[in-house]
Amino acid sequence: MKALIYQGAGRMGWCDSPDPVAGDGESLVRVHHSGICGSDMHAFLGHDERRPAPLILGHEASGIVIDGPAQGQRVTINPLVTCGTCPACRSGRGNLCANRQILSMPPRQGAFAELVAVPHRNLVAVPDGVDLANAALCEPLACGWHAVRLGLNALGQIPDTLRCAVLGGGTIGVGAALALHAAGVAEITLVEPNPIRRHRLAAMPEFTTMGSDQLPDSSSDMVIDGVGHVATRAAACAAVRPGGAILHIGLGEATGGLDVRRMTLQEITFIGTYTYTDRDFRDTAQAIFDGRLGTLGWVDHRPLSDGPAAFDDIRAGRCAAPKIMLTP
C-alpha cells in the first residue's frame, strides 16, 4: 500500500509500505479520510519520544471494512485500544487504561495510509447518508465532548445558565465549543489568536469568536483550554469566575501558567482531560450522525499524497481551517 511515513524531525514521505496484517479480533479498514491532529504535528517536529521514526502517524479516520464479518461496513475508528480488564477500564474510564495503546504510536501503525488494522470493538458503524468525512471528525470532536461532560458534571449547574469560554480554535477547541452548544450552553466564546483562522470561524453560528486578551476577567463559569500552553493556562485562570472550572485538554508545555493562589482563594476546579471513554466516542458519533454538532463545513480536504505540504502549511500558520483531512 501507499502511506505517509514520518521519517524523522520535519521529514514526511509518501512511500510504499507493506500492507498491515489484521491480528486476532481485528479488521483491515480501507481509509477514506484521516485528519491531521496537533499531536501528529508534535511528532512530525520530533517532539514526541513516544513516536519514533519511521512511523505511520494519523489516528482520526473513517473508511470501509475490507475483511471479516463486517466486510463492506462504513465505519469511524476509535483509535484508543484499551485492555478492558484493569481497574480504570472496569470503572468505565478506559481512557485511563493502564495498558492503553493508540493507533499511530508503536506497536500500532496509524491511519495516514491506504489501510489500517483496527480491533473490531473499536469500529463504530456509520449510517448510510452520513458523509465519511464528517464521521472521521468523531475522534477529535469526542475529546471536547468528553471535557464538556466532565465540566458540566463538576459545575452541577443547568447548562443554559452557563457562560463558557474555549481557548484555541483548532479542532479540539471548535469541537469543545460545538459540544457546549449541543449541551444547551447559551453563551459560548471561542478565543483564537490567528486572524486568518479567526476570520473563518467567525461565520459559525454556534459561538462568538474573539482574539486573545479580549476575554473579560472572572467572567466564565467554565473555561476549556484546548491548547495547553503557559499563556493559555494563565488566561484560563484569569477568565474563570470564583467557584468555576477549567477543563484542560491541551498538551503544550508540561508545567507553568496556573495561578494557584487565585485557584485556592477562589476555589477554582482544574480538571485534566484526556481523550474520551468508549461511551463518549459513541455519543459523539451519534451527535454527528444526528447533526447536533452542526454542518462540520470547517474542514479542508487534500490528497494524502500531498500530506508533506499540509504539515508544512500548518506549521507555518497558513491554514484557516481548524482541520486538514487527508484522503488516500
Add this chain to the structure above:
Amino acid sequence: MKALIYQGAGRMGWCDSPDPVAGDGESLVRVHHSGICGSDMHAFLGHDERRPAPLILGHEASGIVIDGPAQGQRVTINPLVTCGTCPACRSGRGNLCANRQILSMPPRQGAFAELVAVPHRNLVAVPDGVDLANAALCEPLACGWHAVRLGLNALGQIPDTLRCAVLGGGTIGVGAALALHAAGVAEITLVEPNPIRRHRLAAMPEFTTMGSDQLPDSSSDMVIDGVGHVATRAAACAAVRPGGAILHIGLGEATGGLDVRRMTLQEITFIGTYTYTDRDFRDTAQAIFDGRLGTLGWVDHRPLSDGPAAFDDIRAGRCAAPKIMLTP
C-alpha cells in the same frame, strides 16, 4: 482590654487596647480560647499585605457572649463575615462571597484579645459539657471538613473504598485527616516532615503518619495539600492515582509545583478550597460536639500574654503540637 497586637514584621506586643464596639447585629464575646493559625504566622512575618500593622490577629476563637439577647451564651465563632446577597452567597457558597470579610483583617479586628465584636449570625452555640477549647478548633477543622466534602463529591466513590493522603501535619492537615476518618475513609496517611511533630501525631489512632518522600507514587485516590508549597504540590501530583483528586487548601507559594502534563494525561482533578461554608462550619461544630473528630488532645495551651514567645516557637519549628491555643 488587653490584646496581643501585631506591630510590624516579627514584632508582637501584649498591650492595652480600646474595647471593641459591637455594631448593629453584633455582639461582644469575651474570648476564652483563640488559636494561632498559619495565616497569623504569615502576617506576623510581614508577608500578608492584607494585614497591615497595627492589628489584632486571631480568628479561631470561642468564648461567652457578654451583651445583647444571647448574653451568657457559650459560643464558637465563625470569623468569615459574608454579605448574604451576592450570587456566591445566594448559591450556598458564602466562602466565595464577593464582599467577604474575616476577623483579623481590616476593617475587622481579631480575637487575640479579651473581647471581640462578632455578628450574631456568626455565633454557634456550644452545648453544656463541651469544652470551649475544643469548640475553638471549629474554625481550622472546618477547613479540612469543607475540602473533604468537595473531594468526596468530585470522586463520587464510596468513602470506605478510598485511599487518601494528607500533606502537612498542622491543624489544617490533621483536621482534614480527622474529617476523612469521620466520613468513613478507611486508609488515611498523614505526611509531616518535622520529626518532633510527627512523633506526637504518631499516637493518633485515626490515621497513619509518615515522613515526606515515603508516600508511594500513584497510590492515592485523593491527596489533600494542607501546606501549598511548590514541593507539596509536586508531591501531590506524584502521589495521586490516574483519575484521582488533589484538594489544595494551603496558601504557600502562589505558583509552581503542578505537573500539568501528568494531570492532563491522567485526568487529575485539582480543586482549590478556601475556608468553609456556613453549613460546613455548623456541621463541623456538631461533629466536634458529638465526638466524631476525636478527643482533640493534640493542642497546647498558653496564656495570651505569652503569645509573642509562642509565635517565636512556631517559627523556629519547636512546636510538637499542631496547634497552640492562647487564653486571655
